[in-house]
Amino acid sequence: MELELRHLRTIRAIADAGSLTRAATALGLAQPALSAQLRRIEHALGGALFERGRHGVRTTALGELVLERTRVVLPAVSELQREAARFARTRRVGQRLRLGGTHGPLLGALVDRLADAAPGTTVTTCASWSERELAELLAEGRLDFALTGTCGSAPPPDPPHLVWEEIAVDPVFVMLADGHRLAAEPEVDLAALADEEWACVPGDGCFADCFTAACARAGFTPRRMYETDTASCVHLVQVGRAVGLCRATFPPTPGLAVRPLAGTPLMWRHLLGRHPAGQRQDTADTVLAQAREAHAGAAARSDSYAQWLAQRRPDAPDDVRRPVPRHPLRRLP
Structure with missing residues (x-):
């Protein structure tokens, strides 16, 4: 199985929820389906991402590594989507x-x-x-x-x-x-x-x-x-x-x-x-x-x-209703 963005979002959701049950509810999945998906993700990544316990889940060292990467990858992909949408709008001239x-x-x-x-x-x-x-x-x-x-x-x-x-x-x-x-x-x-x-x-x-x-x-x-x-x-x-x-x-x-x-x-x-x-x-x-x-x-x-x-403007001509002096175009910090 190749890792996909939806898998990273699943890992993020489990970590944020602190338990498979709460994560399944947030994702709109049945818990057995989420558990099976997590096993496939862990197999693809080569190890366990979470330790299961009576009070929920805790990330393993591998899980922390993966979560750290999701904090970079997921916002970057979201920004890419926004930039692509802006770029597409620039092609639709005059609309x-x-x-x-x-x-x-x-x-x-x-x-x-x-x-x-x-x-x-x-x-x-x-x-x-x-x-x-x-x-x-x-x-x-x-x-x-x-x-x-x-x-x-x-x-x-x-x-x-x-x-x-x-x-x-x-x-x-x-x-x-x-x-x-x-x-x-x-x-x-x-x-x-x-x-x-x-x-x-x-x-x-x-x-x-x-x-x-x-x-x-x-x-x-x-x-x-x-x-x-x-x-x-x-x-x-x-x-x-x-x-x-x-x-x-x-x-x-x-x-x-x-x-x-x-x-x-x-x-x-x-x-x-x-x-x-x-x-x-x-x-x-x-x-x-x-x-x-x-x-x-x-x-x-x-x-x-x-x-x-x-x-x-003492040197202004009689017609003071002309457009007022405008500031030059410049970028501001």
Whole structure:
């Protein structure tokens, strides 16, 4: 009998279960059938892998050797299967792209732009508040690209082997009700909002900690923070319940005034993530270019962002609604 992967999985299951009875249940086999299979495996390997006792099984020295190899072989085969699936998808040009994204206007804008740039492509989307969840979906091959971001210069989400490319870096602005006492100001000092309650969309990066630190530098501790979806944040601001934190590209919304924070205490870095084996390079280049154009379009539609940019670009021409300067394509650690 030649050893097969299913035999290694059987050995792993017996070792994990600690008994043939429990392993048979986990594998959906009758115990006599599992015992017979184990005997054949042991014969093929040249010796006993387990010592049987009243309280279960224990691995022999040979069994430990084989188990050690399974810890390398089985994950390697699983990764090979995932890589093969990704490679096969790259051959099916123009058929399907799976995009993930956090809250914000860029995901919808990117889908819209790809409809023109790649008309033969079916685009599906997956939205999540969790940057880490999106990164895991990329690593598992369940997404092709993910639009997400980090606070300031924080590193991208953790899974290894992913490529993260920068789309743009924006200041964080504040949303105020039209009738707020500071709504007519060209910019708002964070310290002037010390007595306010706050609204923000949730996330699992460091933004909450960075915001708290910025408030501490301004001399106060923020009061209650409502973490909820974008529509609910907008409602809480419109009715005067809270002031909201938002990216500078937040679209014009009735009942809201979006203003920069004096001194720009918080920044947000937009990122596009992918697995290097997930798509062809020309496809990746197209998606990145369209994501940058989507961001530029969102920035151009924001009066407050256009004014903020103009103040920091004294040599800019009168038309400040052109796409904002984009960061060069680069890989991030």
